[in-house]
Amino acid sequence: MTATALLSQAVQLALALALAPLLVGWVNQCRAWLSNRSAPPLLLPYRTIRKLFMKDAVVASNASPLFRLTPYVVFGAMCCAAAIVPSLATDLPFALAADTIALVGLFALARVFIALAAMDIGTAFGSLGARREMFVGFLAEPALLMVLFTASLISGSTSLPSIVDTLAHRELAIYPSLAFAGVAFTMVSLAENARIPVDNPATHLELTMIHEAMVLEYSARHLALIEWASALKLFNYSCIGLALFFPFGIAQGSENWAAIALAVPVLVGKLALGGFLLALIETVSAKMRIFRAPEFLGTAFLLAVLAMLVHLLLGS
């Protein structure tokens, strides 16, 4: 582990923290444009987070320490995830500590904490949201693991940087296994990030919420951390998707500062395109009934298994 590697790691983490709200703002702008509305400011998520940090927190009188702890745990988990997902360079000292399975575990940890905190106060909506979140989660996690296993089989390693190194160096061709895995990953990402068609991040209807129902009781700095963590989660999922399926432009190693500098605009460009596609999917879809989620995520799982079979049988 060199000092430059550490520095590159730090730059990546800082970039993730800084860019995540921008990605959310961009997606919201695209959604507005696609439905012929005038868009909210691009920097609105930053202002929201700043506003929330400046407010006094209100916590229910029967809240346990778990309720106060959860925003920090969730935010911390998303930061850790951001540290092991290669977004700019593949030489990540922290990534040695955790592979893709640990990454899925990090997301699961955040989910467990936020669901427990939602039930902690004892309101009907919190429990309702927690129940639905676990319902979506237990279907989404296996599908995500399958996608990551397919990528691991191709590269022979479960470490994300090595997977990306391998995938970035193969010759340019369409890999059927990766195509299946890519579709599966997109579906899982929609569900995991509480987007339409599984959840609606913009709804005010408390009875239909999943993620929003769990965080109804949070305010001020706690809510700011949760909002920021949600943005980071979207950013992380986007970066995992880009790293697995469009790894071109990610710098190899950490010695090459020019390559890292070049990777920044490439990443921003890819995220902008990805954000637009997400907004497009959300605009043309309606939210499905919650009991359609098993079909939706079941399809994702099936596609991920197909991806793996295609790789094992055809070797492509």
Next chain:
Amino acid sequence: MDFSRLGLSAATLASAVPAVRVPVGSGQLVPACRVAHEQGAHLVALWASDERDRVGGTLVRVALQDASGLAVLEVAVPDLPDARYGDVSAVFPAAARMQRAAFDLVGVASEADDQRPWAWMASWPIDRYPLRRDFEASPKWEPGQEDYEFVRVAGDGVHEIPVGPVHAGIIEPGHFRFQIVGEKVLRLEERLCYTHKGIEKRFESMALADGCRLAGRVSGDSTVAYAWAYSQALEALAGLAVPPRALWLRALALERERIANHLGDLGYLGNDGGFAFGLAQFSRLREEVVRTNLAAFGHRLMMDLVVPGGVARDLDRDHAAAMVDEAKRVAAEVATLRGIYDEHDGLQDRFRTCGRVTPELAARLGLVGMAARASGQARDLRCDFAAAPWDALAVRKAGATGGDVAARVAVRFDELAESLRLVRSIVDHLPEGDVRTPVPDVPPHRLGLGYVEGWRGPVLVALEAGPGGTIRRCHPHDPSWANWPVLEHAVIGNIVPDFPLINKSFNLSYSGQDL
């Protein structure tokens, strides 16, 4: 309706639609309701008036409607502690809440089993009745604590979700108590009446001519329907013929109100299905329509346009031409949007079979208005009692039999297209002449009825004049009274996250049923 079997005589009432008044004895109320029910009548309204100063008791009135018109059954309940009137809800289930409200407001009890308060929310002492004439409104009471007994469902895994009265969105207040197992709704119970404003009491201190403004504020989204119904009642009492141009302009305003509300609702129905694109498009169209209202009539919702004797403002040529152009353009855009809604499989999956009210259930519970037309109850005052100007316009009645959210969406689209056609037709054939005529004095102590097909359903205004041009009693009755209880049934067996969509497909008024 024919009550001769019971030996009851009917007297003609002052009303825009054919109406009779049928005084009944206390034992005859329920039999008379049964006779009417057998003849296909449904309940329109039930209300009570304190008449201790005139007849020594309370008058309970039950308005029923069938194909021949309205019949108002009148029963006098003596001012005795244990005097009660027959339980109308045994025949017409929709009467249950009206009977409970009549007790809270006037202190006259029915024989029904359910004697829980409805309009009373501990904001005045339980032994005072605001609509009694000796009620002192001046004291300031400390709001008390109400202990409302919700019906509970017991069983393994059954639990309760209380929702509201404060909601996450900016809507009217209402409490919904769900009994659920998993995501499935076993029972929903509504607790409304968080919006009591004392409107009926306020009427009693107003002059007949001023009451129209208050009537137009009972439920803002139906202001034209209410103001017209009030004016109809007053004009019927005065025996006044309104100038034809005024009638046509009222019809124009009523159709524009329907257009604005259907546009808004169709947008929100898309949004509640997670399809925000629809909300953006329909909201834009609605905004265009209400801005044209503002330019032509001076108010976005056309409040105070309809006044007794006519309309307050004439329509000039430029605005008339603008309305025709707008109607054409909006119709074309709505047709495109309907195609998008109809062919969107995600949205249709949410709409179809969701919140179903079968035609049998609708008939049994007395569903009215737009929601009833989506459940096979083909009733529309504009067609069934086509007085001027509807007789010249040949309104096409919308209808569906599915009774689900999809059916209510389809009926809205059909009515929207028809209303846009009517706007063009009305402007094209608008008669010339005056738009307002003075209202002569009205004899006291007579009942007049106004009955108008608002966008949500028929709005009834029962108006009784007092001496010297005052209002003795005015009861505006919203179609939401009849439809709220049906919503409770529509939700049974659906999943919790579908409730907002079902609720929006009815879009009932909280304020209208809680005066």
